[in-house]
Amino acid sequence: MLLQAIPYGLAQNVPPLFIHYLHTDFSFSLANVGLIFTVGAVASSLVSPFGGAFYSKFSTRMVMFCAMLVSCVGLFMNAFVTTLPMYFLANAIIQIGCVVYSGLGVPYLIGTWFDEKTKAQALGVAFAGGSIGNFFLQPIFANLLHKYAVNSVDGLHHVYLIAAIAALVVGCVVLLFIIRDHKVATAQNANASAEAKEETTQLQGIGAANVRKLSSFWILACGMFFIGLNISAQSSQYANFFDALHIPAAIVGTVGSTFAIACLIGNVSGGVLFAKLGVFHSALIAFVLQTLSCLTMIALYFTHMSWLGYIWAALYGLTVFIYMSGPAIIIQDLFGMRESSESLGLFSIFFAVGFAVGNFVFGLVVDKAGYLSAWIMTLVFIVIGYLILCAMIKKIQGKDYAHMNSLPTK
Structure with a gap:
């Protein structure tokens, strides 16, 4: 739930708040700003089948962690780029990471943690984190943008940087110290790929x-x-x-x-x-x-x-x-x-x-x-x-x- 609330929320739910400032600070047309999100959606859809294959070959936590890092790379890029093609690339990277650790990783993790009777409820609660995160992320970043980004490219980049740092810190804490693979306790001496393979066969x-x-x-x-x-x-x-x-x-x-x-x-x-x-x-x-x-x-x-x-x-x-x-x-x-x-x-x-x-x-x-x-x-x-x-x-x-x-x- 925390992963959905902060890293996912900053990558998926907060970006629409930046549309007005991308339009005014960079003079991008609204159509071109909308195309930034379309490029991200297409990129994530193309990667989905290949991203899912990693979970049958490697440790679930390792795949989710690497994908979260990829998403954060895109978020950090937003804090420095100034051209439309680079925003296309940054959002594509963000969405590729998101679809692997959230769209594919969270359901797979929940599916291995819970049984048939409880996993649906657990997944619903996990994805509710995105909605909960919206309650405080939206007003916080709306105020930050109003304070720093009005007619200021540097201010806009500053808010993007805050979002990237927050996503990286929370994502690292959750994936390195809270989340555990289902088989960790019984296969401590196995390497990650062997562990994932054993889990898959069962x-x-x-x-x-x-x-x-x-x-x-x-x-x-x-x-x-x-x-x-x-x-x-x-x-x-x-x-x-x-x-x-x-x-x-x-x-x-x-x-x-x-x-x-x-x-x-x-x-x-x-x-x-x-x-x-x-x-x-x-x-x-x-x-x-x-x-x-x-x-x-x-x-x-x-x-x-x-x-x-x-x-x-x-x-x-x-x-x-x-x-x-x-x-x-x-x-x-x-x-x-x-x-x-x-x-x-x-x-x-x-x-x-x-x-x-x-x-x-x-x-x-x-x-x-x-x-x-x-x-x-x-x-x-x-x-x-x-x-x-x-x-x-x-x-x-x-x-x-x-x-x-x-x-x-x-």
Whole structure:
């Protein structure tokens, strides 16, 4: 949770606060600033499959530590670079590190620490750290930027440096002194790669190579692509949409706070849902809530009743579990723990690509046909994505791959 709250929070949740200052201090266009984040998302999606392979070959803690260092290198680069291409490179490095230690490492670590009944709840609590970190990181860095970065490149670099140092210090403390590999106590004399190999052979599941042979896996991943298109639109476009409806900024701010609280609840309660109801019924609940949240936006378009914004924030925020802890739990539940980080890395590409292009697609439709058409399109993405996801979950569960060591012979 601490890893998600500070290093991950500084790398993922705080950077949007810098957008205005990158625009004003460097005169970058807003489109180019947005492209910084797109480059990072694409870079992380390309590395995910390869990053997951490290966890089956080396010590989990060592891989997470090295990935955290990579992410911090990108954060430190932000404190010195002055050109747009270098910001592209820095954010790519940040996101590559993040996806390996957080997106892949945290679920793998939780999966080896906890049993089938408790790991979903534990993962939900762990990912809730990002939401908790937001409560204090956002105001702290908003104040730091206002104090130092207004019309000051040096001041902006100073705030970036503070973020990098904080991420590095907390990340080192957590990964060097708090986190331990599952097998450390029983294999103290083994080297890291032998330890990881021993752990892997004891885990159930058909393995990443066999997972890649299944057409049902690829169809399942396609469902996450459409869900990524939806998540990108709802997570990133609501403020612009509210502004277009001339909803007061104070209300937009409190809607954002409501969304943050709902995300915190959603992360924790999502783990309980996965543990108690399973992945199919949890995905079905997310389907219903996200459908209602999108319909709420359509209703807001016609009525301009600002209180609907709070309804949207609650409905959508509660579904955060489906794209935070959900992918890891779905992969582990359907295909087993063996080499699950590799399978998760490949699975995550589809969501990452959907998320990366979702903003562009939504904005393009808004420019051409308006917000109503864009939200209707998003609703279509929700229906397609969840119909694919739920259908494939049901089909794969019937095969019981998670408790096999190889694919059954035909």
